[in-house]
Amino acid sequence: MKTETIDIIKEKIIVSTCDDPARFVTQSEDETEVLGAALAQVIIDELDRNKAQSKFSAYPFIALYGGMGVGKTVFVRGFASVFSPGAAVRSPTYTVANEYKTGKYNLYHFDLYRITDPDDLYSTGYYEYIDSGVCIAEWSENAYGCLPRHIWRVEIERGTDENERTITICRAETKGGV
Template sequence: MMAENPDSCAGTFRARIALPSLAATQELGAAIAHGLEPGNAVALWGDLGAGKTTLARAILTALGVTGEVPSPTFTLVQSYETPTLLVSHYDLYRLKSPREMAELGFEDALDQGAVLVEWPERAPEALPPDALHMRLSLDDGIRSARIAGPARWAEHLHV
């Protein structure tokens, strides 16, 4: 069964975390980075400007990526050889069809490392069933993340 959003996710770990500052997002990114393994997918849901790229950057920085982490808005994917893990950062906003995922090497990226996926609703079937779902939101100036995923994430994201 494919999870289409955090609410329908089959995972058993659920949490909500406030993200009042960039520092809070960096802390969350570091916690995710710590638990990230090859084959893992992190789905970054949320409206325009909700903070998806910022959280992806925080994860990559925590994994030791130095220098710029551009938003893959136009390239759709940007890959990083971190010291411990190959990480492919996808932004599917401009994906025209879920069929394009094959051209973008999504299966290989998951075989070889971890993937971070902005706008996963463009190709929800591509996500593995054990994806970690993060739904970012900005409501009345208050930022937060709703988290859903496999139980093993509870030990990394004790919030």
């Protein structure tokens, strides 16, 4: 990823589908953050364009998948830096959701690790958040069919060495559809 410019990274993300996802290999937390920031910029550009053309329909939902300690929160830190520069991003494991409000778009960061059934989502304010800003969720596999119909799917896997990660990004359609 070191040789790819931010514009090349963004272009790969823009044209990705789950049949042909954008795949990146990062070698450090810094590179993973850069990738998160690139996706955030793609999303903000798309939101701005849709609002300018009166085509806004719903805020994007970014569903993160990956095992414990693979770098989901690191990715979110890069993503959130575009929405709220300088924000102290931490995984909301116990609070379930963190809010990063800016003048332009609100960002809501979820950690669904402790969600055990769909009813748990109601008590977190999950459904209200989805309608009021961009949402990014760690442990999305625990959403039990309650993800919005159209999402950005981000999968993070460990690589061959300690710091290497393979990150796959694509637009996806879920079977749910809240």
